[in-house]
Amino acid sequence: MLFNLLNRxxxxxxxxxxxxxxxxxxxxxxxxxxxxxxxxxxxxFLKNSRKRAFNITNVHLLS
Structure with missing residues (x-):
């Protein structure tokens, strides 16, 4: 009885x-x-923003 109940x-x-x-x-x-x-x-978006940041830093370094 208990076993059947537990089974169910x-x-x-x-x-x-x-x-x-x-x-x-x-x-x-x-x-x-x-x-x-x-x-x-x-x-x-991250790749593009990294490229932009890299380009901006290069411009600052060159000028």
Missing amino acids: LFAEHSTQINQARRLFIDHYQEWEPNQKSIRHKNDI
Whole structure:
């Protein structure tokens, strides 16, 4: 009796965990490409700003 009750509780709990895991994976798969593109834009911005800073310092050093 107790074993059956524990078994049923564990089965319900594991299905809830699996549903939550599936929801998280679905959400993460939708979200991850957006993160990559945002990261990529930030990298480009940082590279450009470093180039600008480098060019500005060169102009100051040369003049």
